Amino acid sequence: MGRLRFVALLAVVLATVDRSVVWVGLSLLVFVFVGALACVPSRLLAFGCGLQAGGTLGNLIWALSHHNVVSNSFVLQGGEGGIAFTLADVFVLVGIAVIVVGSMRMTIRHRHVLPRSTVGVRLFRRLALAIKR
DSSP, X not given: OHHHHHHHHHHHHHHHHOOOOOOHHHHHHHHHHHHHHTTSSOHHHHHHHHXXXXXXXXXXXXXXXXXXXXXXXXXXXXXXXXEEEOHHXXXXXXXXXXXXXXXXXXXHHTGGGXXXXXXXXXXXXXXXXXXXX
16 A cells, blocks of 8 residues: 555646646546556556646646646747647656556566466467477
8 A cells, every 4th residue: 555655646746736638538447447456566656647647637636726727838840840738748647657667677687487488478389389280
């Protein structure tokens, strides 16, 4: 439960820094998924989940309170176009990167408990043998 409290606290803190818009249903789905992922025993994953949840919550709050009107705090102009984003979007993207790194770290650290042969691996091997014949 300590990790869930950490994720919730980080989400609320980051959501108060910036608010923007995302599809409400997807935001709720992402928020629930990240909450479940935070239960994995890893501080790095919990931190990434907190970043992700904070950005998602910020976007969700903005969407619900501003009738899905997009607010772009930052705009980077290019040659013929630009990129518009908010601080919540940055939290989401950095959170995704940290979740990926944390997941890879957990997989490598606990590779000894992973199955040696999965259904996908067995199917691939059978296909490879069939192709060789």
